[in-house]
Amino acid sequence: MSPRVRLWVFLVGAAGFAALFAAACLDLPAFGTVPHPYGVRAVHAALSHHTANVIASVNFDLRAFDTLGEESILFSAVIGTVVLLRQARDEHRKDPEPATVHPPVRRFALLTLPFALLVGLYVIAHGQISPGGGFQGGVVAATALHLLYIAADYRALERVRPLTLYEIGEAAGEAAYVITGLAAVLAGSAFLANVLPFGTLATLSSGGTAMVLNAAVGLEVTSGIVVLLARFLDQAVEIEEPGEGGGSPRDTRDSGGNGDDERERA
Amino acid sequence: MTDVLIVVALLLVAGAATAAVLNRDPMRQALVLSFLGLALALLFTFLQAPDVALSQLAVGSAVTPLMILLTVRKVRRRPGSGDGVDKPAGRER
Numbered sequence: 001m002s003p004r005v006r007l008w009v010f011l012v013g014a015a016g017f018a019a020l021f022a023a024a025c026l027d028l029p030a031f032g033t034v035p036h037p038y039g040v041r042a043v044h045a046a047l048s049h050h051t052a053n054v055i056a057s058v059n060f061d062l063r064a065f066d067t068l069g070e071e072s073i074l075f076s077a078v079i080g081t082v083v084l085l086r087q088a089r090d091e092h093r094k095d096p097e098p099a100t101v102h103p104p105v106r107r108f109a110l111l112t113l114p115f116a117l118l119v120g121l122y123v124i125a126h127g128q129i130s131p132g133g134g135f136q137g138g139v140v141a142a143t144a145l146h147l148l149y150i151a152a153d154y155r156a157l158e159r160v161r162p163l164t165l166y167e168i169g170e171a172a173g174e175a176a177y178v179i180t181g182l183a184a185v186l187a188g189s190a191f192l193a194n195v196l197p198f199g200t201l202a203t204l205s206s207g208g209t210a211m212v213l214n215a216a217v218g219l220e221v222t223s224g225i226v227v228l229l230a231r232f233l234d235q236a237v238e239i240e241e242p243g244e245g246g247g248s249p250r251d252t253r254d255s256g257g258n259g260d261d262e263r264e265r266a
Numbered sequence: 267m268t269d270v271l272i273v274v275a276l277l278l279v280a281g282a283a284t285a286a287v288l289n290r291d292p293m294r295q296a297l298v299l300s301f302l303g304l305a306l307a308l309l310f311t312f313l314q315a316p317d318v319a320l321s322q323l324a325v326g327s328a329v330t331p332l333m334i335l336l337t338v339r340k341v342r343r344r345p346g347s348g349d350g351v352d353k354p355a356g357r358e359r
Contacts, residue, residue, distance in 0.1 A: 032268075032313075055317040123320065131316035139324035146332070225329060229336075236336040241344060 050198035051207040056128045060210035060217075064192035068177055071217055075174045078224045085231040090242045093234075099153040109151030116144030124218035128207035134214045138221025146229060154237045163230055166223040173220025180212050268312060275309035292338045296331040303327030 001009075029036075046057030059067050087093060120141025127133030149157045181192035189195050196208035205211065282302035289295045303326025310319035 053317075132320050133317065136317065136320035136324055139321070139329060143324060143328045143332075229329070229332065232333055232336040232340075236339045236343075 049194055049208060049210070050201045051210050052129045052202040053127065053131065056133050056207065056210055056214060059133065060213040061194050064213060067213070067217070068181065068192065071174060071177055071220055074224050075170065075220065078170060078228050081228055081231050085235050087239050091239050093238050094240050096154040096237050098155065101152065106151045109147045113144055113147040113151065116147065117141055120144055124215070125204065127214035128211050129202055134217030135221050138218045139225055141222045142225035142229070145226060154233060161226065163227065166226045169219055169223030170227055173216050173223060176216035176219065177213055180209055180216065184209065271312045272309070275305060275312050278305040279309055292334060296334040299334070300327045300331040
């Protein structure tokens with residue numbers, strides 16, 4: 001197909017799409033006004049199961065099976081990364097050298113770390129009550145841990161981050177989700193049905209299985225992101241390919257993701 | 267009032283996204299991407315979707331740019347790849 005024909009095919013397709021899309025947009029309800037029928041029903045379902053955060057109720061109660069799929073996507077993506085970024089046979093691992101960090105950067109990172117970690121854990125724990133949940137809080141908590149890499153260096157991070165524990169945590173989170181679903185089957189209901197007592201609305205123990213599934217996702221996401229970033233950090237800092245000498249001045253600088261600007265024009 | 271905020275956030279998103287596309291240096295793209303994540307998080311907050319905004323903030327403006335920066339660093343460290351920018355980040359073996 002010549003470029004000219006290709007362009008015409010694209011233009012015809014684009015024109016058709018534009019016409020249909022415009023027609024569809026004209027029939028939309030006005031921006032941000034009419035209550036959506038699904039929204040009304042979702043709020044009703046959430047409140048009947050004593051889950052204050054309607055989004056958490058949709059994710060972990062009404063559509064718990066969808067969330068199992070989403071959790072598995074992250075789970076297998078992390079496994080794929082672990083396999084792809086493993087140390088190959090002809091590569092060797094070099095101990096990262098201690099890095100010097102500017103005192104203001106160190107102070108800022110050390111001050112932010114406990115605060116960010118607490119926010120992450122808070123968001124996980126209150127997933128069924130307030131905005132957020134296992135996924136959001138998990139990413140925040142995992143990212144917060146890496147402030148130590150900015151505050152000190154990779155060796156410090158490795159010392160407080162037993163990777164095996166996080167690998168187990170990731171698998172345990174994924175397994176806990178499935179087991180909670182199977183437990184509902186054993187209790188005589190459907191897979192992932194909400195069979196636990198619903199508790200009091202807007203308390204930490206409300207929402208029945210939504211609370212359990214939210215915690216499982218929190219564990220899985222926190223551990224998964226830590227493992228994921230660990231693989232990337234290993235590749236960027238520690239693992240050297242054959243012929244990659246230790247003599248290059250680049251290898252001694254480990255001051256975090258922002259330490260690369262000097263090679264920008266290379 | 268809300269409409270004004272939404273329009274401002276939409277303009278920010280459009281600007282940041284265009285800047286991310288027009289930038290050719292992956293390092294700067296990562297930083298612009300981080301800003302784009304922030305703008306999207308603002309937009310989602312104004313649209314009353316705080317759950318999505320939190321996800322966007324954590325993933326779009328922190329984890330993704332960090333992974334890009336680490337990948338760029340790895341690629342540029344490779345022997346014999348002075349620019350290294352155009353090469354795939356993965357390993358051929």
